Amino acid sequence: MSSVQGQQGDTGEPDVRRAEHLEQIGRTEDALSAYRAALAIDPKNADLLRRFAHCQMRSEKEAEHALGTIDQAVALVPNDPYNHVVRSLVLADQRKPKLAVAAAEEAIALEPELSIGHTALANAYLKRQSWHAAEVSAKKALSLDPDEEMSANILAHALFCQGKQVENQVHISGLLHQDPEDPYTHYVAGLAALQAEKYQKAEEHFLEALRLNPNFDAAREGLLNTFRARSFVYRSYLRYAFFMTRLTSGQRYGLIIGLLLAVQLLKGAFRNVSPGISTGIGVVYMLFVLWTFVARSVGSLIVLGDHKARRALRFMERLDAVVVGGGVVVGLVLLLAGFVLGQSPLIALGGGCICMAVPVVMALTNEHPKGKFLYGLLGLINVIALSAMVVGLVVPGLDLMDSARTAGFLTLIVTTWLAVFGVLYRN
Amino acid sequence: MIWAQLSVFTGDSRVYTLDSMSDMESLRRALAESPENVPLLQLYAQACVEAFSLSEARETFERILNIQPHSSEARLGVAKVLYFEGKTSEAAIRAETLVKEKPDFAPAFVFLSRLYLSENNKALAEDFYERAIALSKQVADSALEKELGLSRERMEKGENEKSGDQRHLFGSEWKEEDPDSPPGSEDDYFFDDDDDEDPFSNPQRDFSLADFERPKVSFADVGGMEDLKEEIRMKVLYPMQNQELFKAYGKTVGGGVLLYGPPGCGKTLISRAAAGEIDANFFSLGLHQVLDMYIGNSEKNLHQIFQLAREKAPSVIFFDEVDALAADRKDLKQSAGRTLINQFLSEMDGTDSNNEGVLVIGATNAPWHIDPAFRRPGRFDRIIFVPPPDEVARESIVQVMAKDKPINDLDARMLAKKTKHFSGADLKAIFDQGAEEALTLAMKEGRIVPMNTKALVKVAKSIVPSSKPWFESAKNYAMYANQSGFYDDVLSFLGIKK
Numbered sequence: 001m002s003s004v005q006g007q008q009g010d011t012g013e014p015d016v017r018r019a020e021h022l023e024q025i026g027r028t029e030d031a032l033s034a035y036r037a038a039l040a041i042d043p044k045n046a047d048l049l050r051r052f053a054h055c056q057m058r059s060e061k062e063a064e065h066a067l068g069t070i071d072q073a074v075a076l077v078p079n080d081p082y083n084h085v086v087r088s089l090v091l092a093d094q095r096k097p098k099l100a101v102a103a104a105e106e107a108i109a110l111e112p113e114l115s116i117g118h119t120a121l122a123n124a125y126l127k128r129q130s131w132h133a134a135e136v137s138a139k140k141a142l143s144l145d146p147d148e149e150m151s152a153n154i155l156a157h158a159l160f161c162q163g164k165q166v167e168n169q170v171h172i173s174g175l176l177h178q179d180p181e182d183p184y185t186h187y188v189a190g191l192a193a194l195q196a197e198k199y200q201k202a203e204e205h206f207l208e209a210l211r212l213n214p215n216f217d218a219a220r221e222g223l224l225n226t227f228r229a230r231s232f233v234y235r236s237y238l239r240y241a242f243f244m245t246r247l248t249s250g251q252r253y254g255l256i257i258g259l260l261l262a263v264q265l266l267k268g269a270f271r272n273v274s275p276g277i278s279t280g281i282g283v284v285y286m287l288f289v290l291w292t293f294v295a296r297s298v299g300s301l302i303v304l305g306d307h308k309a310r311r312a313l314r315f316m317e318r319l320d321a322v323v324v325g326g327g328v329v330v331g332l333v334l335l336l337a338g339f340v341l342g343q344s345p346l347i348a349l350g351g352g353c354i355c356m357a358v359p360v361v362m363a364l365t366n367e368h369p370k371g372k373f374l375y376g377l378l379g380l381i382n383v384i385a386l387s388a389m390v391v392g393l394v395v396p397g398l399d400l401m402d403s404a405r406t407a408g409f410l411t412l413i414v415t416t417w418l419a420v421f422g423v424l425y426r427n
Numbered sequence: 428m429i430w431a432q433l434s435v436f437t438g439d440s441r442v443y444t445l446d447s448m449s450d451m452e453s454l455r456r457a458l459a460e461s462p463e464n465v466p467l468l469q470l471y472a473q474a475c476v477e478a479f480s481l482s483e484a485r486e487t488f489e490r491i492l493n494i495q496p497h498s499s500e501a502r503l504g505v506a507k508v509l510y511f512e513g514k515t516s517e518a519a520i521r522a523e524t525l526v527k528e529k530p531d532f533a534p535a536f537v538f539l540s541r542l543y544l545s546e547n548n549k550a551l552a553e554d555f556y557e558r559a560i561a562l563s564k565q566v567a568d569s570a571l572e573k574e575l576g577l578s579r580e581r582m583e584k585g586e587n588e589k590s591g592d593q594r595h596l597f598g599s600e601w602k603e604e605d606p607d608s609p610p611g612s613e614d615d616y617f618f619d620d621d622d623d624e625d626p627f628s629n630p631q632r633d634f635s636l637a638d639f640e641r642p643k644v645s646f647a648d649v650g651g652m653e654d655l656k657e658e659i660r661m662k663v664l665y666p667m668q669n670q671e672l673f674k675a676y677g678k679t680v681g682g683g684v685l686l687y688g689p690p691g692c693g694k695t696l697i698s699r700a701a702a703g704e705i706d707a708n709f710f711s712l713g714l715h716q717v718l719d720m721y722i723g724n725s726e727k728n729l730h731q732i733f734q735l736a737r738e739k740a741p742s743v744i745f746f747d748e749v750d751a752l753a754a755d756r757k758d759l760k761q762s763a764g765r766t767l768i769n770q771f772l773s774e775m776d777g778t779d780s781n782n783e784g785v786l787v788i789g790a791t792n793a794p795w796h797i798d799p800a801f802r803r804p805g806r807f808d809r810i811i812f813v814p815p816p817d818e819v820a821r822e823s824i825v826q827v828m829a830k831d832k833p834i835n836d837l838d839a840r841m842l843a844k845k846t847k848h849f850s851g852a853d854l855k856a857i858f859d860q861g862a863e864e865a866l867t868l869a870m871k872e873g874r875i876v877p878m879n880t881k882a883l884v885k886v887a888k889s890i891v892p893s894s895k896p897w898f899e900s901a902k903n904y905a906m907y908a909n910q911s912g913f914y915d916d917v918l919s920f921l922g923i924k925k
Contacts, residue, residue, distance in 0.1 A: 018718055025754035026795050041570070042545070043511055065479075074515055181757055210907035215900055256551070311923070 017047065019055070021089045028059045033349065040392035049073035055092050066090045081117055083111040084151040088120040094126040095426075099123035115145035121314075122154045129249065134158040156188040159188070160195060163246045168192050187219045194225060195242050197235070202226045204205045210237050220312060228299025237295030256420055259285075289416060293358050300327030327357040335408070345393055348405055352389050355408035356382040359415040362425065371424030378411045445846030451478060457863055461870045465491055465498070472504055476511070484508050497533045499525060504691050506535075510542060517561070518542060533562035544574060553577065613855065627770045638833060645703040649696060650744055650823025659701050660686075662809045666742060667705045667786060683775060683787040683806050685749070687794040688813035689894035689901075691852030693820075694790040697813060708742040710735070717752060717767075725769040733774040733785070740784030753807075758796070762916070766914040794895060794913070795904045812916035815850050815894045818843045824851050830860045833865070833877040845884050848892040860886045 019034035035052040042048060053070035056062040072089045077083060082259035084107035091100035104121035122137035141151035152175055158170035161213060168393040172192055177184045190205030203226040209219035228234040244252055263285045270278035300321035303309045315322065331353030338346030359378035366372045385404040419425060454471040461467060466489045475484035485508040509518035519542055522575050526535045535557035551577050559566050559817035628659070646656050663684050666673055666679035686694045702709040710732055717728050729752075736742040756765050775787060788809055791797065801807050816824060821843035829837050846854060860863060861878045868876040902921060905914035918924035 021718065021754075022751060025751060025758050027793065041574075042481070044513060060862075168691070207907065209908070212908075212909040214903035220903075427606065 004098070016051075019051070021176050023051075023055050023058075026300075028055060029061070031055050032059060032062060040160055042074060046073040046076040046080065049076070050080075050083050053090060053345065054086050057086075057093050067094060074299030075192075079110060081107040081114050084110065085114070085116050086139045088124055092124045097124050097128035100127060113144055115141045115151070117141075118144065119148055119151040119154065121152055122158070126154055126157060129161075131161040131246075135162065149179070151183075153184045153188060155193070156185070160188060160191050161193070161245050163242065165192065165196055169196075181212060183209040183216050183219065186212065187216065187222060190219065190222045190226075191399050194222065194229070194238065197229075199226050199229050217316045222315070224300070224303065224312055227306065227312065228296065231299055231302045233291070234302070237291065237299070240292070240352065253421075268307045283313050290328070290354060290358070293361055293416075293419070294324055297321055297324035297357070297361055298328055299325075301329065316364055320361060324361040324364065325356045327353045327360070331357065345389075345401070348401055349386070349393075352382070352386040352404065352408050355412040356386050358419075359410055362415060362419055365427050368424055368426040370424065374418075374424055375415065378415050381411050382408050428823060432799060440665055449664070451475070457867050461867055463494055464870060468494075469498075469500055469504075476504070476507065479511070481508050481511050486618050494538050499535070503532075503535050503538060507538060510538075512639070512728055515542065515546065521601075533559045533566045534869050535568045537568060540575070544571070549575065570696055577702050603661065643701045643703065644696065646700050648703075649693065650699050650827075651820025652693070652697070652762065653819075654814060655697065657812070658811055659697065662811065663701055663702055663786065663788070667707060667743075670741070670784070678906045682782075682808060683789065684809045684811060685794065685801075685803075685807035685815050686790045687841045688789065688792065689815060689850060689897035690792040691850035691893055692813055692815045693746055693851055694792070694813045698747075698788050698790055702743045702745060705741070705743065707784075707786070708736070708739040708740065709745065711745045711747070713747050723766075728773060733782075734759055734780070736785045737780055737782065741778055741786075742784065743786045743798045746787070746789045748791060750791040750793045753789065755796055755798045756800075772798075772806070775801070795900075795908065802911070809918075810913065811893070812920070814920050815848050815892070818847075821846055821849065821854060824854050828854060832858065832862065833875055834883075835877045835879045838880040841880055844888065845888050846892075848894050848898075849887070849890075850892065850894055853890060853894075856890055857886050860890070 011350050015034045016040035019031045019038060021048060022028075022031035022034055024225065032055055034053070035048065035055060039045070039048055049069055050073045053066045054067055054246075056066035067087075067090050070083065073080075075085055076084045083211070088100045088103035088107065091097075091103055100120065101124040104117060104124050107114060107117035118137050118141035120179060122134045122141060125131075125134035125137055134154060138151040138155035138158060141148050142155065145151075150169075155174065156168060156172050159171060168188075169192060170300060171187045172185065175182070176189060179185065186205045186209035190202045190209060190323035193202035193205060195197075203223065206219050206223035206226060209216055210223065225234075225238065231240055244255075247255065265283060266281050267278045270281065297320050300313060300317055302314060302325075304318065306320045310318070330349045334346050334350030336350075338344065338348075338350055354381060359375045359382060363372050363379050366375060367369050385408040387401040388404040392398050392404065449674070451471070451474045453473060454467060457467055458464065458471055468487055472484050472487035472491065475487060485505060487500045488508065489496050489505040492505070495501065503523065506518045506521040506525070509515075509521065518540070522535050522539050522542065526532065526539065529535070536555045540552045540555035540559065542552075543549075543555060550781060556568075556571060556575060556577070562616075649656070686698060688694055699709075699711070702711075712732060717732070718725050732744060736744050753768060756768055775782070777785075778903055787807070789797075790813075797807075802810070818840075822839045825837075825839040825842050829839070842857075846857070849857075858878075861883045864882065865876050865878045898917070898921065900918045901914065901924075905917045905921075905923070909915070909918070
């Protein structure tokens with residue numbers, strides 16, 4: 001951490017010393033108070049401002065103010081590469097990867113042999129999902145300082161995202177040997193094991209990461225993934241997700257649109273030859289799309305059945321498992337029963353459940369406030385449509401089925417298209 | 428608290444009760460109701476300075492000046508904001524104009540002293556500070572004095588020469604004015620006369636029994652929490668009170684007890700009350716009393732305290748926020764702080780001395796930051812979870828909070844019932860917010876509007892218990908890092924483990 005903070009221009013101020021100590025032991029809020037006290041005495045100290053910004057970045061309450069603080073430090077001493085390094089880290093943390101790359105490049109321009117500058121660049125590339133560039137920068141940082149833990153972990157992450165399993169395995173083994181008490185290394189080791197479908201190993205690494213840092217949310221998510229992977233539905237989804245991770249965002253969109261066009265072409269080609277095959281292609285495609293949306297929720301539903309594993313689920317994840325996972329399972333059962341028994345109302349209700357599940361999962365797993373509202377609204381429309389279907393079935397003479405079915409289907413289409421392009425969605 | 432720290436710079440010794448961004452929000456709400464209320468505006472502006480929202484602070488100070496063009500506080504506030512913005516000259520001109528017009532306004536002199544000190548004009552800074560102290564001792568700023576290299580004796584002398592008053596002890600008077608600041612407090616700590624001549628000298632504190640105050644509270648002063656008190660009696664008090672019996676069984680008396688739990692739930696109070704129950708010397712220490720800016724001195728301070736406690740046994744050493752002194756060494760890597768932790772371990776073990784009759788009590792709200800080595804036998808081997816106050820305790824806290832406040836028909840039991848998991852600090856927040864709302868109404872209606880239970884319950888509903896995030900964190904530790912069963916009490920409290 002001290003390397004990120006830059007050279008310690010020891011001011012000798014007791015508050016600074018106390019702040020550093022408190023920051024080191026993880027008492028971020030107390031450290032911020034001590035930094036404030038030091039800054040009150042010396043408000044134009046760029047070193048202090050940089051350390052304060054770095055500490056703010058780690059605080060839940062003050063992370064949003066970190067950029068303003070580091071900008072002040074940069075304004076005071078624009079030629080200090082450490083200021084640009086921390087600025088890059090802050091920008092990357094605030095999901096501004098392009099600006100983070102620029103800031104890291106500024107630091108490297110000022111001091112090309114500064115390892116932490118290359119680490120910041122690797123971190124920014126990682127946030128931009130430019131895996132190869134992240135790998136190159138991390139390797140450069142490690143060539144300058146082989147003990148740089150952050151770049152070593154970034155390298156592991158970048159290798160994982162590119163699916164370079166063998167190289168990653170060797171790298172992670174080295175890291176674990178060097179520091180078996182680093183939670184982040186156990187986390188990337190867990191991810192690598194998950195990718196290699198060694199679920200038991202992955203679970204061990206994630207649990208170790210959580211033992212070392214129980215508030216490490218990504219490790220908890222990894223652990224949940226190993227639990228969810230007990231089901232075939234989620235295992236296959238993980239394979240798909242790992243495959244998609246390796247692609248650039250352009251390639252991903254190309255694949256999705258290409259697949260849609262291919263389905264339409266195939267459906268058209270078979271329509272006159274064999275309408276059954278044409279319909280089958282459409283159904284398979286729809287199931288595939290549905291699966292990409294709800295596999296996680298269905299996986300969580302299975303985890304919910306395990307009295308030990310379910311403790312790892314948070315409230316929203318439990319809600320997601322019950323409403324979405326449960327909705328999909330009930331919907332599929334109703335659809336199947338409807339087709340077998342030839343009961344169109346059951347088919348409609350089953351379809352209604354599935355239509356409801358898709359926007360709801362987009363709302364429940366969304367961190368974007370406006371997106372949460374929008375997808376929540378679409379989900380509500382489908383809940384109303386589903387209720388209308390039930391009311392229409394119960395109350396004689398009230399025919400709401402057609403309009404409810406249309407509303408549900410349209411909402412589903414709108415949701416999937418918005419979701420494909422990640423509109424108002426952040427997870 | 429933050430403001431108190433900022434006041435180190437501003438030299439403003441008035442007491443503000445602002446301590447968080449949520450206060451800013453409540454002030455904003457109060458101001459929306461009462462936009463011309465100058466004291467409220469003043470509080471809000473100070474809060475903005477505290478939060479470094481300088482443009483908002485300046486705007487607010489200027490609003491005050493529109494209402495009261497001669498407000499010295501607001502004029503000084505503008506000068507301070509200018510200084511923070513880096514406009515030092517403009518800040519100096521404004522503050523100097525202010526002291527010319529209001530030559531008895533001491534805080535402005537302190538500000539000027541700070542300002543000139545930052546400009547390396549020590550002579551002028553010293554002059555302004557001495558003039559400030561001559562006007563009012565309440566603005567005394569020991570941190571500034573230290574930076575100026577002024578000794579207390581010199582300040583006393585200078586002050587007496589200027590005022591012509593009878594000589595009196597600066598230190599003791601300062602303590603009388605600030606009863607909450609214990610001897611050996613932060614200000615006292617950084618005020619070191621011996622340090623004046625040689626800034627590179629290695630000053631070290633000399634502790635004595637007089638530095639520590641014996642607690643005047645006992646379990647009778649702590650409402651409710653009977654189970655916890657009983658646990659402390661069994662694990663802490665009875666062994667200390669029946670030393671001979673313990674010796675007969677070959678057991679040593681002393682060792683360590685760790686109290687952990689969410690913040691604001693009375694760990695410190697109950698520790699002091701426990702010490703008050705025993706006929707033993709009591710040494711209460713905070714991080715600031717041990718940590719020293721010079722390498723090696725923190726360790727020496729710690730040793731000295733332990734040595735004193737051994738000499739004065741039976742004794743109790745109480746470390747508040749012990750996680751800061753007993754931090755997990757893996758978090759510190761190559762830091763110099765590791766040696767302090769090693770020293771602490773060695774003192775607890777009594778490697779070179781006998782710790783018989785020395786009980787160490789540590790309190791923390793972050794037990795996960797404590798080095799596992801501290802949990803070994805002979806160190807903090809008795810662990811006590813201090814949960815948020817139970818209903819009986821909350822009822823008594825409510826009654827204490829309600830004292831001397833205009834409240835109609837207080838139903839303390841009802842409020843206690845509606846505030847499950849609330850800490851003492853949260854209960855205080857209910858009363859503070861309730862008072863603010865009543866005050867806003869009173870200002871609108873021009874008469875005293877008393878608070879009532881219904882309004883307080885309504886306020887309680889809007890407050891999220893501060894223990895909630897603690898339990899979220901603790902739950903994670905209890906689930907994933909509970910190999911030794913350290914967090915079993917937390918799991919039991921949360922109903923996860925029976």
